Amino acid sequence: MARTPFELKGKTVYVAGHRGMVGSALVRRLAREDVELVIAPRSELDLIDQRAVFDWFAAAKPQAVFLAAAKVGGIVANNTLRAEFLYDNLAIAANVIQAAHRNGCEKLMFLGSSCIYPKLAPQPLREDSMLTGPLEPTNEPYAIAKIAGIKMAEAYRSQYGSDFISVMPTNLYGPGDNYHPEYSHVVAALIRRFHEAKVAGARNVVVWGTGTPRREFLYVDDLADACIHLMKNYSEGQLINIGTGEDITIAEFARVVAATVGYSGEISFDTSRPDGTPRKLLDVSRLAKLGWRATTSLQDGIRLAYQAFLSEQKQAAE
Helix, strand or coil: CCCCCCCCCCCEEEEECCCCHHHHHHHHHHCCCCCEEECCCCCCCCCCCHHHHHHHHHHHCCCEEEECCCCCCCHHHHHHCHHHHHHHHHHHHHHHHHHHHHCCCCEEEEECCHHHCCCCCCCCECHHHCCCCCCCHHHHHHHHHHHHHHHHHHHHHHHHCCCEEEEEECEEECCCCCCCCCCCCHHHHHHHHHHHHHHHCCCEEEEECCCCCEECEEEHHHHHHHHHHHHHHCCCCCCEEECCCCCEEHHHHHHHHHHHHCCCCEEEEECCCCCCCCEECECCHHHHHCCCCCCCCHHHHHHHHHHHHHHHHHHHHC
């Protein structure tokens, strides 16, 4: 079962969700590896359709799989589209993991989310705190689907000896993020809000919540690098956290984004909006022991993310 280091060179590698923020970062990072990359756009392969997934895997037979496909969104999306977040993410995990097993996949990585941890779990969040307390209610459906995926990877590992692993990224940002005004995550939402305020000459920008929750942010290309490192060097049943090991309040973070975008007006807070979990900082000591640390500073990452936002805006306008 434990086969490390796992040799990616020369392997057929499938990235599920290759057009998403995480999947596209994985594709960029895999370009530096000597692999045969196989991808399937949603128009050709609906991962919620079990028969389609089983047929595709039987034909493509990928040797390594990065399961980065998911229905994702911020607090509002999670809380509003509860049935979709639960059904779609359960179906994606179940279909891809079973298809990989059926077709002799040598290694699979399932990407979870830090929302799988209990709302009030001790900080920083250790891998063994999963299922030790109630979840944050606003994103419980998504969290439950991700926990199910982690447990599936564990079960296939223990029952079949499959080299299936799970990783737990912290809050991500970077190229390919979703900038929807209601359904985006906090980084993309703030980049868009401060940019639009700068363009409009607005005197004030309203940030949701109290500004006091603490969050950890990881640049998505750092995540992709960590995933490749773990694919090669990690082979255990327990999930493993991926993050920076550092956090910042939403208020402080908003000021970093404002400065990067060049917005110089005031920032106020809408306390009627939900804060979510008070703090989410991952314990990344196990990852550090495996020889990986994030290299992109928050300031550099936000600058790169803003550049990507501007180029994506320009492309959309053309």
